[in-house]
Each structure stands twice: as C-alpha cells, then as structure tokens.
Amino acid sequence: MQRYGLIGRKLGHSFSRKYFTELFRKAKLADHCYDLFELADIGEFPALLRDTPGLRGLNVTVPYKETVIPYLDHLDPLAAAVGAVNTIVVDQGRTTGYNTDVAGFRALVEGAVGSLTDPGSAIKARALVLGSGGASRAVAYVLRDLGIRFRVVSRSRERGDLTWDQVDPTVLRVCRLVINTTPLGMFPRVDEAPPLPYAALTAGHTLIDLVYNPEETLFLKHGVGHGARTIGGLGMLKAQADESWRIWRER
Numbered sequence: 110m111q112r113y114g115l116i117g118r119k120l121g122h123s124f125s126r127k128y129f130t131e132l133f134r135k136a137k138l139a140d141h142c143y144d145l146f147e148l149a150d151i152g153e154f155p156a157l158l159r160d161t162p163g164l165r166g167l168n169v170t171v172p173y174k175e176t177v178i179p180y181l182d183h184l185d186p187l188a189a190a191v192g193a194v195n196t197i198v199v200d201q202g203r204t205t206g207y208n209t210d211v212a213g214f215r216a217l218v219e220g221a222v223g224s225l226t227d228p229g230s231a232i233k234a235r236a237l238v239l240g241s242g243g244a245s246r247a248v249a250y251v252l253r254d255l256g257i258r259f260r261v262v263s264r265s266r267e268r269g270d271l272t273w274d275q276v277d278p279t280v281l282r283v284c285r286l287v288i289n290t291t292p293l294g295m296f297p298r299v300d301e302a303p304p305l306p307y308a309a310l311t312a313g314h315t316l317i318d319l320v321y322n323p324e325e326t327l328f329l330k331h332g333v334g335h336g337a338r339t340i341g342g343l344g345m346l347k348a349q350a351d352e353s354w355r356i357w358r359e360r
C-alpha cells in the first residue's frame with residue numbers, strides 16, 4: 110500500500126482526504142490511500158514517520174507549516190525561500206519539504222492582478238495581507254514575484270508591518286487587493302471576520318480569502334456588500350493539491 114496523508118492539529122473537516130481519495134479512485138490506484146494524522150504537537154512527527162509503513166507523501170496544514178521544517182532531511186529551494194512547507198516527499202525514510210501553496214496562490218491571484226492596475230498607469234495597486242503564518246509567507250512570495258507592494262497585518266508588532274488597530278480607512282483606500290490568510294471566518298466560526306473598516310471598500314477593490322469553508326465567508330460578504338470583486342479559497346486549494354500530486358508522482 111502506498112500511503113499519503115495530511116498532518117495538522119485539528120483535521121475534522123479535511124478537503125484533502127476527499128480530494129485525493131477521489132483522485133486515486135478515478136486513476137484506478139487501488140493500492141493508494143490518503144489518511145488524516147492529527148498531531149497534538151509537531152514533536153510527534155518523527156514517531157509518525159517511524160510507525161507508518163508505506164508512507165510516500167504528506168501534506169501539512171495549520172499550525173505546522175513552519176515548525177515542521179527542522180524535522181525534515183531536505184528542503185526544496187522554493188520552500189526554503191518561502192520559509193513554509195505544505196508538502197513532504199518520503200523516500201526510503203528520507204524526507205524533503207516543498208511548498209505548493211505558492212503555485213496554488215499564483216493560480217488564484219494572476220487573473221486578479223490585471224484589474225488592479227489603473228488603465229494608463231504603470232503603478233500597480235498595493236496589497237494588504239492579513240495574518241503572518243505559513244500561508245501568508247507563500248502569499249508574500251508570490252506578491253514579491255509579481256512586483257506588487259504589500260503590507261502584512263499581524264496581532265504582533267514583530268511579525269507584521271501593521272497591527273489591526275492601524276488599519277484605518279486610508280490604508281484600505283490605498284490597498285486595493287486585500288488577502289485574508291488568517292483562519293477568521295472558517296467553519297464552524299462562520300460569523301467571524303477580520304476586523305477592518307469595511308465601509309472604505311469600493312468597486313475598485315479585490316478581496317481574496319484563503320479560507321475555503323464556507324466558500325463565501327463573512328469577509329467576502331462584506332466585500333460583495335460594497336461592490337468589491339471577491340475570490341474564495343477553493344481554487345487555490347485544488348491547485349495546491351494538484352501540485353502536491355505532481356511532485357509525489359515525479360519523485
């Protein structure tokens with residue numbers, strides 16, 4: 110049996126297991142399976158590797174994308190540049206970390222970028238990235254690559270450029286691309302949303318939420334209410350899963 114799976118702290122509503130189980134079924138890979146491995150602490154990772162025969166690959170989710178890195182034997186250069194891992198190849202007990210959130214977010218954002226540039230102006234809009242965790246690092250990598258200037262909003266002064274209380278209507282007017290990389294609004298806490306001065310949003314704004322469950326979060330509903338363009342996280346989720354599968358197949 111070739112085993113794949115997902116590590117994270119709470120995995121009750123995993124998209125990945127359904128996605129890969131269906132992918133293996135369609136590809137007639139009856140000897141492949143995808144399981145959920147809940148780890149209360151990342152210190153349990155070495156025991157998981159040791160005690161799971163046939164393990165070929167893992168995805169990594171909240172909150173271990175950064176803390177798993179010291180436990181890996183190798184790091185792909187892109188994952189090293191991002192500073193976060195969401196895909197692991199296991200080959201004869203040796204582990205290599207990759208980041209497919211970059212490919213996933215790129216697929217999501219590239220279509221939105223054109224609409225953010227004023228016609229006749231070479232100046233691209235600025236972005237506001239909410240949260241500073243593993244997914245935020247992948248988002249920051251792609252924005253840098255696309256030449257989009259951005260600021261990170263964090264609860265901590267050390268991890269971001271702005272704290273939440275500093276995000277006033279002027280900041281929101283300047284930053285016409287707003288990307289939520291926090292878990293705020295994720296099922297079951299669907300009545301939560303990042304605390305922003307939403308009244309400053311206009312039809313010229315684009316809101317991207319990495320949260321994919323529900324498909325339309327309260328954050329995105331606020332955007333719709335002010336005429337903004339909104340993009341949910343499901344497209345990124347599928348694109349990063351497909352990229353993981355490509356890496357596992359090729360290695």
Ligand SMILES: NC(=O)c1ccc[n+]([C@@H]2O[C@H](COP(=O)([O-])OP(=O)(O)OC[C@H]3O[C@@H](n4cnc5c(N)ncnc54)[C@H](OP(=O)(O)O)[C@@H]3O)[C@@H](O)[C@H]2O)c1
Pocket residue numbers: 170171172173174210213239240241242243244245262263264265268269290291292293295319320321342343345346347349
């Ligand atoms: N659609 C996709 O393909 C995709 C891919 C990756 C992640 N995601 C989603 O993105 C979210 C974040 O994932 P992640 O792996 O980056 O998680 P993470 O490493 O735990 O980071 C989340 C960040 O959000 C901020 N945050 C957490 N709780 C908060 C709260 N109550 N209020 C304000 N800020 C809070 C924190 O930043 P500060 O410490 O700076 O405040 C934290 O570092 C999850 O919902 C995940 O499901 C989706």
